[in-house]
Amino acid sequence: MFIDIDCAQKKKYNQNAYGDFYLSGRFPNMNRVVAVLSDGLGSGIKANILACMTSTMLLKFMENNSDIEKSCEIIMNALPVCKVRGISYSTFSAIDCYENGKAKIVEEGNPDFIWIRNGEVLKPEYQSIQSKTFKNRKMKVYNINLELGDRIIFCSDGATQVAMGSKEYPLGLERSGLIKIILNKLEQEPEISSMDLSNYLVKQIQLIAPNHNLKDDTSILSLYCRNPRESLIFTGPPYHQEKDSYYAKTFMEFKGKKAISGGTTANIISRVLNIPVYTDLSTNSGKLPAISRMEGVDLVTEGILTLTKTLEYLEDGSSQNDAAGILMDFLLDSDCINFLVGAQMNKAHYDPNLPIEIEIRKNVIKQIAKVLEEKYLKKVSVQFI
């Protein structure tokens, strides 16, 4: 089981900073995902700092394997109370879950999370923990077991209270209204990704707001337990030439999506398996070589230039419509990404006369793997051959 997690946010109208803060981390070795959504008091920079502090502290506690319940309790007791309003500086929801389905959720002040299984909303039991220092603070702790297909949705109160006081929604959209929108969408698109679902929901919430101006920061954090989408990227010729045919066959037998990044690599597979490669000039952008086509392979690109550009796009979070942009979409569309990296080097690439410096493939792949894991929470494996 793979846990697909993403968050979408919109700012309060006329503010230039988000008052909600979301952080998450994935620990592939432990098959574990942690995430925190915090809503800072007020809006703008002040709220942003409060929420950021809360979620950063919580995530750090959780990353260091402190017990989530205990960590949340420390934070709940430590969070100051606003002098003017007499309420907490920030509220939070935190989840610590494993791919075997075991999950612990702790909430303080945020709307109750929504747990959906087969189109039904489940009502889990929880334990209530009272803050030792503040009487009005209570923490809800849930121990639940997730199953394949389950979805968990957290939101900030900006989502449930949107349009409050309007004729149509005197009490705001409320949790029940949000559930209706979610179930409707899931009926239309049962396999929608967490990213698309969160984005869809914040957009719908904004449409409900009078004049489409949100009166509070709005965040949707969504988790989806599903079968992982696997992909394999073969780049670089194997160090031992006699193993070419073994790796070419292993590559073609892979069940998920397949990409080749490297002209020579593509030629090896083409030769071993007798499948022709065609270069497709329609994707030529001028700055990067065009992509190629090969039957049975989802994407074929040039190697190191394209990979270097892809790394740049992944770090920036934006891309262009060229081979590297296509490769980036390919990677982001997968949950578990496997790299098969040939260690043989083309000496021509390291000729000092070349007009640009060409990076060593191994290093570029290591950096791509790091950004995919840390920024995009993908499960990545790299095998050098």
Added chain:
Amino acid sequence: MEKIKVQVCTGTTCFVMGGSNLQELNSIIPEKYGDKVEVAASNCLGLCSIQWEYSKAPYVKVDEDVVSEATVEKVLEAIDKKLEN
């Protein structure tokens, strides 16, 4: 008469050594020679690594003849020569 086949290498070395400018052959060749000559981009032809003359990239193949340090002019010249024979 059999068509002359031109392959423009778009491998890494060729691309950075000026091969990206050779893409215009894709429009020049059909315009100039009609269907006598067929042009296609190719992924790495492997010439830079086997010939140890990698400073002579970019490479273009006109049938089996290799044009090294290829420019549009050099490639057209090689095609003309072939057509003369």
